[in-house]
Amino acid sequence: MSKYRVARMTLSGQLALVLFTAALVGICAMPWWASQGLIRDVVTLACYIAVAQMWNMLAGYGGVVSVGQQAFVGVAAYAMFVLAQTFGVNPFLAVFLSLIAPAILAVPIYGLLHRLEGAYFAIGTWVVAEALRLVATNMSMLNGGAGMSLRVMTQFSAHERAVASSLLAAALLLVTLGGSYLLLRSRYGIALTAMRDNPVAAASQGVDVGRLRLLIFIATAVGTGFAGAVYFMAQLRITPPSAFDASWANLAIFIVMVGGIGSLEGVIIGAVIYFFADRWFGEYGASYLIVLGLLTLVCALYFRGGIWGLWSKWVEAPWFPTRRRLIRLDGDKA
Amino acid sequence: MHWIDGIVQGVLLGGLYAQYALGMALMFGVMKIVNVTHGDLVVLLALIGISLANFAGLGPWAVLATLVPIGAALGWLLQRALLNRVVGNDPLPSLIATFGLSIALQNAMLVIWSADTRSLSGGGIQQASISLGPIFIGVLPLIVLICATLLTGGLDLTMRRTRFGRSLRAASADVEAAAMVGVNPRNVYAAATAIAVGILGFAATFQAMRSTVAPADGPFQLIYAFEAVIIGGLGSIWGAFAGAMILGISQAIGFRISPGFGILAGHLVFLAVLAIRPQGIFQRKS
Numbered sequence: 001m002s003k004y005r006v007a008r009m010t011l012s013g014q015l016a017l018v019l020f021t022a023a024l025v026g027i028c029a030m031p032w033w034a035s036q037g038l039i040r041d042v043v044t045l046a047c048y049i050a051v052a053q054m055w056n057m058l059a060g061y062g063g064v065v066s067v068g069q070q071a072f073v074g075v076a077a078y079a080m081f082v083l084a085q086t087f088g089v090n091p092f093l094a095v096f097l098s099l100i101a102p103a104i105l106a107v108p109i110y111g112l113l114h115r116l117e118g119a120y121f122a123i124g125t126w127v128v129a130e131a132l133r134l135v136a137t138n139m140s141m142l143n144g145g146a147g148m149s150l151r152v153m154t155q156f157s158a159h160e161r162a163v164a165s166s167l168l169a170a171a172l173l174l175v176t177l178g179g180s181y182l183l184l185r186s187r188y189g190i191a192l193t194a195m196r197d198n199p200v201a202a203a204s205q206g207v208d209v210g211r212l213r214l215l216i217f218i219a220t221a222v223g224t225g226f227a228g229a230v231y232f233m234a235q236l237r238i239t240p241p242s243a244f245d246a247s248w249a250n251l252a253i254f255i256v257m258v259g260g261i262g263s264l265e266g267v268i269i270g271a272v273i274y275f276f277a278d279r280w281f282g283e284y285g286a287s288y289l290i291v292l293g294l295l296t297l298v299c300a301l302y303f304r305g306g307i308w309g310l311w312s313k314w315v316e317a318p319w320f321p322t323r324r325r326l327i328r329l330d331g332d333k334a
Numbered sequence: 335m336h337w338i339d340g341i342v343q344g345v346l347l348g349g350l351y352a353q354y355a356l357g358m359a360l361m362f363g364v365m366k367i368v369n370v371t372h373g374d375l376v377v378l379l380a381l382i383g384i385s386l387a388n389f390a391g392l393g394p395w396a397v398l399a400t401l402v403p404i405g406a407a408l409g410w411l412l413q414r415a416l417l418n419r420v421v422g423n424d425p426l427p428s429l430i431a432t433f434g435l436s437i438a439l440q441n442a443m444l445v446i447w448s449a450d451t452r453s454l455s456g457g458g459i460q461q462a463s464i465s466l467g468p469i470f471i472g473v474l475p476l477i478v479l480i481c482a483t484l485l486t487g488g489l490d491l492t493m494r495r496t497r498f499g500r501s502l503r504a505a506s507a508d509v510e511a512a513a514m515v516g517v518n519p520r521n522v523y524a525a526a527t528a529i530a531v532g533i534l535g536f537a538a539t540f541q542a543m544r545s546t547v548a549p550a551d552g553p554f555q556l557i558y559a560f561e562a563v564i565i566g567g568l569g570s571i572w573g574a575f576a577g578a579m580i581l582g583i584s585q586a587i588g589f590r591i592s593p594g595f596g597i598l599a600g601h602l603v604f605l606a607v608l609a610i611r612p613q614g615i616f617q618r619k620s
Contacts, residue, residue, distance in 0.1 A: 065426050067370075067433060112605060115612035116564065118425030119368035123560045124608075130557060131601035138594045246553065250437060257430055286441040293441065296434030300427050301419055 007327045008185065016319035020177070027170040031162040039162055041275075043234050046169040049271040050176040050227035051248055052255035053264065054220040057180055060262035061192040062216040063199055065118065067249045068125030069224050071109070071132050072102040074243030076225025077232035078136060081148045086141070091152060092164050095229045102225030106218040114213070126246075133244035147239030150232075168230045176223045181264060184322045192216070193322070196262060254292055257299040260308030264320040269307050339469050340587045346472065348562075348582025349479030350544065352575045353537035354555050355562035356482075356489055357530025359574035362563065364506045364526045365421050369412070370432040373555030374439040375531055379405050379538035380547040381443060384452045394456045394543055402535035409531025413524040421523060436552065443549035454542035478540045485533055486575040493571060502526060561604040567614020576616050 027046075030039050051069065059065045079098035084091040113124040137145045153161060183189055194202035195209055203209045228248075232238045251274055259270020281288040299306055312318075358372055369375075382404065383397040392400065416435070420428040462473040493499040504512035505522045513519055541547060541555075558581060566577025581600050588599025607615060 059426060063426075065429055067429075112608045115608060117366065117568075119366070119429045120362070120560070120564065120568075122425070122429050123368055123370075123557070124564075126553070127557055127561065127601055127604060131598060131605070134594070134598040134601070138592075138598070253430060253433060257434075286444040289441040290438045290445070293434045293436070293438030297416075297431050297438065298434075300430040300434060301416070304427070 004326050004328055007325050008321055008323070010318060010321045012317035012319060013321040020319075024170045024174060027166055027173070030166040031159060036158070036162065039165055040234060043165050043169045043230065045271060045275045046172050047227040047231040048251060048255065048275060049267060050172050050230075051224055052252045052259075052271055053176045053180055053267045054223040054227070055249075055252035056256045056261060056264075056267050057183075057192075057216060057223075058220045060256065061184075061196045062213050062220075063195060064213055064217060065122040066125040067122045067246075067253070068127070068129035069220075069252060070244050070246060070248035071125065071129035072106070072221040072224040073228030073231070073245075073248050074129070074132060074136065074240070075105055075228075076102045077228040077238055077243050078142055078148075079225075080229040080233065081150060081238055082141065084152050085148060085150055088152070091150065091233060092168070095168060095226075095233060098229045099222050099225050102221040103218055106221035107214075109221075110214050110217045114210075126249075129244050129246070129249075133240045136240040136243065142240075145240060147237060147242075150236045150238075153233075153236055165230075165234055168233070172226055172230050175226060177264060177268075179223070181320050181322070184264075184320075188212070189322060250292075254296050256306075257296050258306050260306030260312075261304070263305075263308045263312075263318075265318065266306050266308035268319075273307075336590065337587070340590045341583055342469055342471065343475075344583030344586030345579055346475035346479055346582070347586055348579035349475065349482040350537065350540055350578075351558050351562050351581050352482040352486060352578035353478070353533060353540065354559035355566075355574040355578045356485060356571065357533045358559045359563045359566075359568075359571060360489065360526055361530050362568065363571075364502055365417070365523055367417065367421060367425070367428040368432070368560075369417070369527070369530075370429065370436045370556065371412070371439055371552070372534070372559055373557070374436050374443070374552030375405070375408065376534050376538050376541060376555045377547050377549060377552045378439060378443060379408075379535055380454070380542040381447050381452065381549070383539055384454050384542055384547075385447075387454055394454060394459070394539065397454065398536065398539040401538055402532050405535035405538070406528040406532035409534075410524050410528040412531065413527035414520075417527060418520050418523060421519075440549055440552055447549060449548060449550070451546040451548040452542070453546045454539065456543045460543060474540075474543060478544065481536060481540070482575065482578075485536065486571060489529070489533075490571045498525065558600070561600060565604055565607045565615060567616045570614070570616055573614055573616040577614070580615070 027042060030042065034042070051073065055066070055069055076098045079101035080091070080094045083089040083094035083097055089097065109125070109128055113121050113128070116124050136142050142148060156164070184192065191202065191207045191212060194205060194207055195212060199209050228243070232243065255270035255274050256267060257270075258273060259268070260266025277288070277292070303310060305312070354372070354376065358368070361367060361369060379401050383401050386392045386400060387394070387397055416431060417428060420431050456474060459474050463470045464473065464476075465471075493502060501512065501517045501522050504515070504517050505519050509519050562578035562581045563574050564577070565580050566573030566575065580603065584603040585596045585600040589596030591599070
């Protein structure tokens with residue numbers, strides 16, 4: 001019998017899992033206890049968390065930095081609008097069908113851009129997002145620059161829409177946070193973590209770095225697109241500048257850098273901070289954004305691990321433990 | 335004739351893009367970093383220049399003569415205070431740091447100068463043109479193109495012929511080996527960024543004279559510079575110049591096909607180059 005066993009779960013992790021499940025159940029049940037305004041806020045926050053977590057997987061684990069994730073937000077959201085409004089597909093079904101668009105688009109984008117070195121890859125994603133915005137502006141099928149409205153939603157009652165929004169928000173969190181956690185706990189997670197720490201060393205250990213990067217790029221494109229489809233379904237209206245808005249990339253980068261890159265906990269902390277900062281200080285417009293930009297800069301320069309990184313130095317209590325630890329079984333004499 | 339005119343205007347437009355692209359090609363060649371504030375610095379310098387013209391009564395050439403040293407000083411400061419901390423193999427820190435700075439800069443400019451579009455008066459030179467048969471060539475765009483050519487040639491000669499150029503190339507090839515033979519990488523990097531942003535002083539003056547500037551324009555200039563560098567081929571000074579010409583021609587012809595298609599045509603040519611010749615048009619495969 002082995003004297004050792006590998007432990008991953010911690011008490012803090014079990015607690016967090018219970019809380020996470022309770023939160024998801026609470027979100028699903030929102031139509032029966034929360035106000036319209038609260039539901040809208042929770043949907044928005046869920047979208048922030050999802051977009052940020054997808055960027056975190058990409059940059060924090062995949063080592064692929066993108067500043068053009070709004071490309072996938074916009075493409076999925078527009079696909080959903082076209083399916084639901086133009087082709088009469090059930091809007092809630094259309095949200096899921098629309099995810100095919102970012103998945104298909106991610107392959108040629110990665111294929112073209114991975115030829116560029118690190119930082120140039122990032123600017124390349126920005127060009128793609130800009131190009132897609134201009135395409136949407138010129139496409140008569142999307143009603144060009146005037147944008148589209150989701151008028152088909154009027155066939156549903158306010159309560160039905162609240163139920164759908166709540167379920168979609170819960171599904172979004174489950175897929176992006178839960179999915180990331182499961183992925184990181186699997187053997188792919190070990191490969192990803194190895195790749196994050198040193199791609200060359202990971203490759204020498206048998207990790208197919210190129211393939212894994214492509215897969216993570218596609219997966220995060222789909223997750224980001226999911227957030228976009230859910231967000232714009234709640235907005236009921238879409239225009240090219242709002243769909244392909246660079247502030248999606250801004251908020252993802254701010255949330256991840258301030259919260260703590262390479263951790264799921266950091267994304268939740270960062271998203272909550274961003275959400276309330278936007279709520280309380282958003283009225284200051286430009287000055288508020290100056291502070292946001294400088295905070296991102298300071299984190300990139302001095303606090304690479306963000307808030308969660310600082311906190312973890314003091315307290316080791318991960319909410320989403322992924323680290324494997326070797327534990328000697330009791331009763332063995334060594 | 336319509337299309338020949340498009341190509342001529344595209345080349346003239348490319349002269350402006352070359353001035354954006356040179357500094358970016360230099361910085362990436364030497365340090366392998368991308369400064370996301372590249373375009374915002376053009377806008378910042380242009381707005382400073384317009385304010386100087388308005389309040390100190392400087393003419394356009396005096397503005398140019400002031401903006402170039404201001405740009406060089408800003409570049410030196412940027413490298414010393416910020417970029418020297420994040421130069422390295424990992425592209426993430428430099429990218430994110432300058433990304434954050436870019437957002438801060440754009441909004442700081444919005445606070446100081448408001449969202450209005452502004453331009454710099456050139457004292458009549460903007461309207462002057464010479465005619466070559468049926469094609470009209472603006473005097474100002476021609477000056478911009480000549481200036482861009484001289485800057486490219488000068489930078490290329492500096493890189494190839496001078497002691498400073500040698501230390502730049504040494505730091506770019508192998509920074510540790512360069513340090514061993516007496517090159518201080520931090521100084522070399524600061525000088526490279528000072529030159530890069532100093533050149534943006536030219537770009538800023540001409541941009542403000544040729545058209546308009548507003549605080550939110552920076553990302554577009556960044557993207558044009560980037561496209562020119564990639565189309566031409568990484569790390570090559572004349573490549574960036576040629577890339578800027580191709581980008582300018584693509585946009586000018588795109589605008590003639592449909593006004594909504596101009597900028598998009600530039601993006602499409604960029605993506606096509608990536609698909610067909612990822613090392614850039616003027617770069618031999620290494």
